[in-house]
Amino acid sequence: MAQQSKINSAPEATRGPATSFSGTVWVTTLVGPNAETDCIVSSVTFDPKARTFWHTHPNGQLLVVTKGIGFYQEKGKPARLIREGDSVTIPPMVEHWHGAGPNGTFTHTAINPNVSKGGAVNWLQAVTDEEYRIAH
Template sequence: MKHKLINFISPLLFLATLISCNDKGESQQSELGSSDETIFPKGELGPATNFTGNAYNFGLVSNDTVYNTLVGNVYFEKGARSNWHVHPSGQILIVLDGEGYHQLEGQPKQTMKKGDVIKCPPKIKHWHGATEKNNLTQMYILPKTQNGIVTWLEVVTDEQYLSN
C-alpha cells in the first residue's frame, strides 16, 4: 500500500514544484499587484488618449448578440488612471488585487480595495485607477452593450486625482 501511495504522491509533488517555480528555481513574483499569484495575463497597454500612466486590458468575454456583455481585466500601475468616461448601460468593477480610486462626477473620490464591488450607474461620468502607492487589478463588466460601450472624455487632472 505504501508503494502505491508514493507512486501517486510523487508525481503530484513534482507537478506542484514545476508550477510554483520559474526556470531559475525561484518562486515567481506577481507583476500585477500585492499577491503572489495572478489570475489573468497582463494584457495590452491601453492608449494614452484614454489613460494617464500604464493601464493594461485583457478581454475575458467578447461582446456578442447573445449576452450583450463585455467582461475584462485591467491592471493599473501605481498612479495610472482612466480618463473621465461614460457607459450608456453602466459598469460594474470588481477589485481583484491592490488599491485604487474611483469617482462619480459630483461626488468625492472613493478608495477601493481587493474584494470591493463598485457599480457605476448608466450615463454617469466617472473615472477609476490605482493609488499613488499601489497597483490595482480590477475586473470590469459592461452589460447591455447593444446600447453602446463607452464614450471617452477629458483627462482626470492631477488636482482631481490627488484631491481628498
C-alpha cells in the same frame, strides 16, 4: 437539444491607449462582444497613479476589485477608496473615473452590460493631476 459552448484561448493584455488612460494600464479582454451575453468583460491593471479618463457607460458598468487599492470617483462627489473584494455598481451615463492609488498596482474586472444597446463607453477628458491629488 444540447447547448454549445465556445472555449476561447488565453487572452493577451494590451496597453490601454493614451487617449483613454493616464499612466500605464493593461487591458485583458476576457469576454468580447457577443450575442449570447451581450456584455464585455475585461481585467484591467493599473500601475501606481495610473487611471482612466473621465467617462460614462451608456448601460452602466460593474467593477470588481481583484487586487490592490484604488479610487473610484463620480463627477462632483468625493473619491471612494476601493480595495480587493469591493465592487462598484455604476449607473448608466454617470461621469466617473477609476484607477490606482499612488503606491501600488490595482486590478479590477470591468463588466459592461448590454453593449448592443449603445456601446460600452464614452471617453471624455483626462483626470488632471490636481483632480487625482485631491482624490486621495
